[in-house]
Amino acid sequence: MHLPRHRAAVTLARWLGPWSTGVPEHVTRLERTIDTPSGLLLTWVYEPTAVAASGAMLVVPGLHPSGPADVRLDRFCRILATSGLVVVAPFVRPQLELVVSNGSADDVAAALRELGVLTRTRGLPRPAMMSISFGSLPAITVATRADCVDELGALVLFGAYADFASTMRFALTGRAYDGGSELRLPHDPLNVPALFINLLPYLEVPGPRDALHRAWLELARRTWGRPELRPTSMRQPIADGIALGLTPSQRPLFFQGAGLADGGIALLERAIEESAGAFAFADPTTMLARLTLPLLIAHGKDDDVIPWIEARKIERALPHGHRARVALTGLFGHTGATLPNPRAIVGELVNLQRLMYGLVDAPREALG
Numbered sequence: 001m002h003l004p005r006h007r008a009a010v011t012l013a014r015w016l017g018p019w020s021t022g023v024p025e026h027v028t029r030l031e032r033t034i035d036t037p038s039g040l041l042l043t044w045v046y047e048p049t050a051v052a053a054s055g056a057m058l059v060v061p062g063l064h065p066s067g068p069a070d071v072r073l074d075r076f077c078r079i080l081a082t083s084g085l086v087v088v089a090p091f092v093r094p095q096l097e098l099v100v101s102n103g104s105a106d107d108v109a110a111a112l113r114e115l116g117v118l119t120r121t122r123g124l125p126r127p128a129m130m131s132i133s134f135g136s137l138p139a140i141t142v143a144t145r146a147d148c149v150d151e152l153g154a155l156v157l158f159g160a161y162a163d164f165a166s167t168m169r170f171a172l173t174g175r176a177y178d179g180g181s182e183l184r185l186p187h188d189p190l191n192v193p194a195l196f197i198n199l200l201p202y203l204e205v206p207g208p209r210d211a212l213h214r215a216w217l218e219l220a221r222r223t224w225g226r227p228e229l230r231p232t233s234m235r236q237p238i239a240d241g242i243a244l245g246l247t248p249s250q251r252p253l254f255f256q257g258a259g260l261a262d263g264g265i266a267l268l269e270r271a272i273e274e275s276a277g278a279f280a281f282a283d284p285t286t287m288l289a290r291l292t293l294p295l296l297i298a299h300g301k302d303d304d305v306i307p308w309i310e311a312r313k314i315e316r317a318l319p320h321g322h323r324a325r326v327a328l329t330g331l332f333g334h335t336g337a338t339l340p341n342p343r344a345i346v347g348e349l350v351n352l353q354r355l356m357y358g359l360v361d362a363p364r365e366a367l368g
Helices: 002-016 071-082 103-122 133-143 164-173 189-198 209-223 232-243 251-257 264-274 309-317 342-364
Strands: 027-036 039-048 055-060 085-090 128-132 154-158 175-178 181-184 295-300 325-329
Touching: 002 071, 002 342, 027 071, 027 103, 039 071, 039 103, 055 071, 055 103, 055 133, 055 342, 071 085, 085 103, 103 133, 128 133, 128 342, 133 154, 154 342, 164 175, 164 189, 164 264, 175 309, 189 209, 189 251, 189 264, 209 232, 209 251, 232 251, 251 264, 295 309, 295 342, 309 325, 325 342
Parallel strands: 055 085, 055 128, 128 154, 154 295, 295 325
Antiparallel strands: 027 039, 039 085, 175 181
């Protein structure tokens, strides 16, 4: 067991570290659809071709209009597969619309059941489930559901949150809160449209709300993952083009929701207050308090979408006696690997080792 384990960890470190930009070749990717009560669910299934599969991982994407088709997530799934895993990534339908919804958990549960059949057929251990960013809510929900928990061997939360309201405010202001403490951290202004989409029912909107939803979704589709567009002057022409499809009365609100006009923060603060209680389902702390699965909590210290202090909140929310592995690293932000400060290189390599072995152990029921 030890030699294959070390080999898999080295493979992951080779491809996931900031020293690598390529894509593994010895992986196949197939499309599979799952018939669910709410319609067909598309999944991508990745398998290694150079080594025999020794485990399986369900990867739950965050809020992103491309889902697993985002080139960064596709690359990540290929890297997991090349280490010896069968990887399934579902196109979680509410997540594709940038909507935080209870319905996301149903899609994740359907994908888990399909992966469970596959692993049993091949004699593999129970799969692990790994969430990315806001995919943590449906992942935690499924991991604590009575009809799903026995299908899982472990849970991995990467860049997850514990406090939904605090995380929304961080996306607006760059201020992260932990109890009475406040941290000011860099935050990604490209995420503002997702906040407006989720708070759209609590905004005063001239005309049909769906038109604004589609406009902000299109803006996210064209700008996310492109840090060169963070300056307002760089994304203004893109937003101008999208705004032409809206009525003149909707355009001021669209630009506020794009982070390109004054007043957006005040609007969202009022909407957050108006929505009090409506997002109670998005608070995972009650579910975390009854989590029994082995857990790896991983978070990038430079994450500019969900601040790293959320990882500590998750750890504190776990049941007494739960021994989660925690890997906080400066080698990963929200959108990829980054080079560390030279003075921190030794500590970061230790954190990288902890993360790589956690990813190796989780799908092989060795994380506990």
